[in-house]
Amino acid sequence: MPYKLLFCNFADCMKKLVDILRTEHHLDNNAYKALLENDDPKFVTYLHEQAHEVTNKMFGKGIFVRGLIELTNVCSNDCYYCGIRKSNSNVERYVLTSEQVLHSCQQGYELGFRTFVLQGGELPQEKASWLINLVSEIRQRWTDCAITLSLGEWPREVYKALRQAGADRYLLRHESHNAEHYSKLHPAEMSLSNRLQCLTWLKELDYQVGTGIMVGSPWQSLDNIVEDIEFIEHFEPEMIGLGPFVPQHDTPLGNYPTGSAELTCKLYSIFRLMFPNALIPTTTALNSISPNGRILGIMAGANVVMPNLSPTEYRANYALYDGKASTNAEAAEGIKQLETQLATIGYHINWTRGDYSQCKIND
Ligand code: SF4
Secondary structure (H helix, E strand, C coil), rough: HHHCCCCCCHHHHHHHHHHHHHHHHCHHHHHHHHHHHCCCCCHHHHHHHHHHHHHHHHHEEECCCCCCCECCCCCCCCCCCCCCCCCCCCCHHHHHHHHHHHHHHHHHHHHHCCCEEEEEEECCCHHHHHHHHHHHHHHHHCCEEEEECCCCCCCCCHHHHHHCCCCEECCCCCCCHHHHHHHHHCCCCHHHHHHHHHHHHHHHHCEEEEEEEECCCCCHHHHHHHHHHHHHHHHCEEEEEEEECCCCCCCCCCCCCCCCHHHHHHHHHHHHHHHHCCECEEHHHHHCCCCCHHHHHHHHHEEEECCCCCCCCHHHHCCCCCCCCCHHHHHHHHHHHHHHHHHHCEEEEEECCHHHHCCCCCC
């Protein structure tokens, strides 16, 4: 226990840990675990308040929006938790055409979006040149927009070509930094070491990089989460993506319980205090399991929302998990609803690109 905490009672100790995290942006592993274990409402409220205050200080009352385009539900991987894993024969597969993607970008641009996120399963290697051309086309048409990719593991030269074509950011959750836990969530042909290698390459190639985990995935212990915190602390990503585990009924993990919204929000707060200027989305998964999930995420320190810009007829086929929200304020066409929702807590949309380097933002 840190010297400063030797003489305080438990409640004060926990608050003191939060204060130390806020000022020093670091705790030891036992202290992180204590924060995760303690569910006392007063403590949790204090943790969220501190994180929320830091977010306001760094970003003002603006929430960044990213236009999400679900490029494809084709995937060569078979992650045990994922609804679009290759073994799921109940999925109607699609790959958007370049024209459909460009049309979605155009619609998004007209709505005000200045970041496009292309997300999808891992396409076969022979689609790499198509992807690179697509990124290049988006870059040429919308020079003032950021391009974020979330398309899984690729060889270094493909990441490099995508970066040279104009991609700015890459999201690749590591999912678990514990090799044994990772191997329970993924088939043998996938490895934590390759995932970490990809993240290292992305950093080397000067992407703004995002990583993260599913909170409450099967067999995940609090010690595992502490390992994830430790990894993220050292990796220093620009973006941190955290959503609760939500089962999908056609997958091998379809009968496992849904992760906790409370623990997810607690982690938003912990990461906000560790990384005051990080970009932390309040995720669709959180909003899907909790009626007010988006707002809870923002009140815990998140500062990004990713409304869906994909053509509406494909959205139901991109079911990573059961009950995924894809309408109303989750959808780009529901942007007014999102604005209204944010206004109820005194926030508004920040329509700028919202690059990590722009922080601290004067909003
Ligand atoms: S989690 Fe990603 S890599 Fe794994 S099966 Fe789903 S889309 Fe593919």
